[in-house]
Amino acid sequence: MTGPFSLTGLERLLAAPERAAGWGRVGLLTNPSGVTRDLTPSAVALQGAGVRLTRLFGPEHGVDGSGAPGEAPEAGVDAASGLPSSVLYHLNEEETLSRLGGIDTLLVDLVDVGVRFYTYISTVRDVLRASRTRQENGEPLRVVILDRPNPVGFTVEGPPLLDPAFRSFVGVTTALPLRHGLTMGELARVLAAEEGAQVEVILTDAPDGWHGHDSDGERPWVPPSPNLPDLLHTRLYPGLCLVEALDASEGRGTALPFRLVGAPDLDAHALAARLNALDRTFNLGVTARPAFFAPTTSKHAGQRCAGVQLHERSGPLTRALPLGLTVFTALEEAGAQRNPDWLQKLLGVPAADVPRTPEAALEALSGWQAAGEQAALTLRPHWLYPRPGVPSPRPGSEVLRPAP
Known part of the structure; x- marks a missing residue:
């Protein structure tokens, strides 16, 4: 292993596919950002490792990433893996449950970019709600996050927590500052705790204190959505x-x-x-x-x-x-x-x-920033990786980590 990136959650599962034993029929929520270091799509790599994938799902922009903002086109069959695909974007709970029917385990392999209004976390929230309902009905749906580093790092920026009056699909939780500095796995733990659901996370294998995207070229950048080309x-x-x-x-x-x-x-x-x-x-x-x-x-x-x-x-x-x-x-x-x-x-x-002037807006932001940083510290029970200068135990060698 060379370079700071080490292994993503996907690559750790590929290195030990026996962990998927007993997962039953497996679905995968992903898009073009779900790739290995050599740019193999996660669905193809998982199939090659013997994981029993039966269907792909996409967030906003769809499985193939072709949708414009606010769109999630249905691709039908994924050309690379041959698997049927559908989308889980902006659905109600009944629709989400229907689309996840026939799936025993849902893997999630998506790059999140660290902002509360990025809608991939909204789709993960919907999946966790469906999982909770399935559990209550005696039909468990296991949700496993294949974690990846947040490409813009640990930085937290205010405003602080979302006013409940402004909840929407671009703000599904009041627990996060605007720029939260969490990975998708950590986000899922926050959301699972809110929703009374369970989630597992296969951790990245990044060195202590490292968080962000490999800027040395060892791992190519794949846009997580159409308007983030680099x-x-x-x-x-x-x-x-x-x-x-x-x-x-x-x-x-x-x-x-x-x-x-x-x-x-x-x-x-x-x-x-x-x-x-x-x-x-x-x-x-x-x-x-x-x-x-x-x-x-x-x-x-x-x-x-x-x-x-x-x-x-x-x-x-x-x-x-x-x-x-x-x-x-x-x-x-x-x-x-x-x-x-x-x-x-x-x-x-x-x-x-x-405010309506730059000077006044920046003055307001100074107060929001302090509140946002304090709000971020309340999320420490859900952290899976150490933050520079903040006491936080490394989870150690355990790969699967359930929500508390």
Whole structure:
């Protein structure tokens, strides 16, 4: 074994497939991000190891990842594995139970990107609810997470816990700060505790203290969703996704989602100058370049937009929310209009509490950040990996770890 990544949960199961003995008929919730180090799809690798897979399931964007935001196309039969497939996106409990009929164990192999509004955790919540109901009905459904590192690391960012008034499919739990710094396995433990369900996690084999994506090229990056083509876009996403709550474009429908923002009739040069002045004052970590683009889909499709392209200024961005709120409010200053309902669903706080100038927004964020960090510490019973500077026992050599 070389490099910092070591083995994912999938690869640990492949190394010891006898662990699947007694799992019965096995389903797999996955998408293109579920691959081995050599880019073999998890379904194909598991079949090769003798695991009895009978069906594939996909989250938002589908098993093959072809769906646009908010879509989950049915692929029918997966070409690589030959298995039938369906989706588990935004279903009610009856629909989820129906689709999981005939499955005794559900494996989950998905890359999560560490943000409360990323919907893969919402689908995992739905699966855990179905598992609990099946257990109550005497038809157990075992749920096993094949864990992977959170590609943007342990960093936690406020706002703090979601206001229950703003629960939605982009905010299914009030237990998480906006950027939670958990792996999918740790998230599943949080959700299982809330739902009264059971979950098992096959841990990654990462060295103590390491968490994130292998940036040395040993493990290729596979986009977990269509608008996160690389790690830079993924680092920006927790903050720049807030632009969804404006009538400005967040860059969807371009080659640079969450790096390009703008709208028709904006002054690109003035916006870039404003953002660069704010960066000098608040050290946001990016340089803004005036840019012009025409999205092919989503907001302002086919229209010429003026705005900015964001460039990391001094190494990988570590915090995205100050930048996201700054860009959001600077676009408002330039004339963009907010969608209060979507803004409070994303942030989890009343839209009226979100100031309309960058300076005031960053001041509010300082209080949210402290509260978010405190909220994150309450999740320590669900941690499976050590955090730098925070006492937390390593789970040790045990691979399967049930929820407490």
